[in-house]
Amino acid sequence: MTTAAAPAGKRQIALSAVDGKLVLDKGAIKVINHGERDGAMLYDLSVFPPREVGYLAMPTSLAGPPQSAAVSPDQTLALVTAAQKTDPANPARTIPDTRVTVIDIASGPARITQTLEAGLGPTGVSFSPDGRMAVVANRNDGTLSVFRVEGQALVKTATVPVGDRQCQPASTAFTPDGATLLVSRDGDHFVSVFDVADGQVRAAGRDISAGIKPYGLSVAPNGQFAVTANVGRVSGDADSISVIDLTRKPYRVMDTLGVAATPEAVLISPDGAWVVAVCHNGSTRVEDSPFFNPNGTLVVFRVSGLQLVRHAEHPIGRWAQGAAFSHDSTALLVQNTVERELQVFRVGSQGFTDTGERLPIAFGSFAAIRTVDFPST
Template structure:
């Protein structure tokens, strides 16, 4: 955390505004290609460029430090951006792009952009190719390896991080292309990674030895369509959001114990309809889950509802629901402040980041930050 604050402070020093004492940098990516119109997702002709907002979450209210143009997409879990632990680089995946042959639809993309966050102003310095439909992205704690889950290929791309650049190392086949490989994340010790497969309902364990990433031979059974997930900083737990069949029924989140091998699911709890974003708190105790909750259905639909964020507590190897609050339409990613007292939710349709306070028992909206597109993925280092 100390290194993150120093890197963030250096970035803010380059901006023409005073540098706050407790800066906390986050990346929030925006899709400007697709919009929601009364229950229908439409691809815009000749859309403006997708963007990435570099945020200071330590400021009150949070603020946009800089904005960079980079291809991005709402398709896939809202964990398709990542930062290196020192805050120097940002990685942004683009799972879909406008079809050159038909501008009214999108087709799978394969690009991952590398942003130099220490440049003044921050800028894209490299674009690399992953597999089809790059979605969830993660960097190990050593800051020298990145993984990208390729949603349309059933693979995970492995990249070396060196000298401010990504270098391809290998591609691991996790399942068939239709398996829906969605998000991949290292365990904090760097020895393993987990990858969700939302089309065949399992979480696969990968083994990491140096730059070699292989299948560990262990697939974990969770709920229906595991999608986003977070791992506690102490490496004891992973929490997976299971988006279900998008049928309007209440869906679930599963708790995976990482304290001994083989890893296994130990609890599943009902959270509400369509858990989209999942993030764990810095103190290892809480999990924020954003629920679409029927908010994308047309007006008058019997299953239409308001988006919600639900707070869970990890206690005695179980998940307990402790708070919830209303949020916006087609809500996506979620992040915590460094002290866990604030929660930041992306509302796609409203084009805003909703800020909520959390005191361990209650969630309450305290601010809203307008952004320059539909926010679809957010991460902190």
């Protein structure tokens, strides 16, 4: 399916990557094909309920955080990474991939313009706020791939080490001024700080100690704090999110708050009023497990300065993979993987309401979802 895009000034594109080769089967991830059904859906969040406006086949993977897709600040380009592919020698398992797909979403039907080579196991990807750079975290070799944006094309300019191969860089997130890049490392429990200037990314010499296995990552639109989702050890215990103070250098964790088990994604609303943690809550386990829950949990916090105040919890689907706010922060999409649907919430001054609206997909498992990081409304 392809549908003409809305005028650039009105669009609110959400890009949803769908892994067509992996499914959850009796509590375990199972490979069902060679990836021929991998792809990405495009949704328009400028209308309510949001509507599907396009689909393209391309390699992707649910291995890695739900930030394995990105939309450029001007909504002309999108990127999707592919951390894994089916092993040609053994179709029952996956092996690391290296591909990053570039999509032209400027006008008319979306189209693929490039397939790039990053490092081994590319996962989290972000555009810089000025749109001149994109950075990919390579999960299996402990590096970042840096790309320069030239019109509608990307050119690789550098490979930057994060740590050793076991550090497993996951998510990337720029600060709104573009001067700092944060990278979560769930392999060794750090969030690394990088300085960004003149098209170059350099280690700042500061590795922040977050919770157990920091994974998802989000930076506030005012640039004052970031939040990381600490997925923990998937042991059935409650897990956490950590708040990173960006108003003081060296940057530091200033608070850690408990959430339901396995918060794979965390997201700050574009208006800076809310933080949500998308938690599996035991929903990936077999039904006779003592840790099983029939639904995931959306944990909602209200932002008060640099503090997060627990506001509410809402049931969501099983094995939920990421969320996306509309640019005006009045709608939230949550990807429910087992149910193969996007759950639609309304957001107001008093909190979140499940509208009952669902946007179904026909196949596959959600891998990532992303909109513009710092939209101007």
